[in-house]
Amino acid sequence: MSGLGTQVITIAAEIKNSLVELADKASHGRAGDFREPGVLIRSAPNTGAAARGVGNPGDNVNIRQAAGGESVRCPDGSTNSEWFDVTNRRTRVSGFVSGCFL
DSSP: OOHHHHHHHHHHHHHHHHHHHHHHHHHHOEEEOOSSTTEEEESSSSTTSOEEEEEOTTSOEEEEEEEEEEEEEOTTSOEEEEEEEEEETTTOOEEEEEGGGO
């Protein structure tokens, strides 16, 4: 392949990678991770809602939006009523997680 052909392929690959990265950022909003193992991902922003799955450190999450919900006592003793609508990137389970655990 000529030098020009190689350059065209390299440029096309760089453009593709940039577009994939931009699409990923646009569709997923903010990112974060779970602070503790076994964090429950719930169907609504309260501890009585059904668990849809769990998250663990290293799974990473896409955060769609913050939502008010039930006050939760955090492991550090503080309370937090902010919940986040998330998708676990590893398992693809979506739901709500208390701000205490992200």
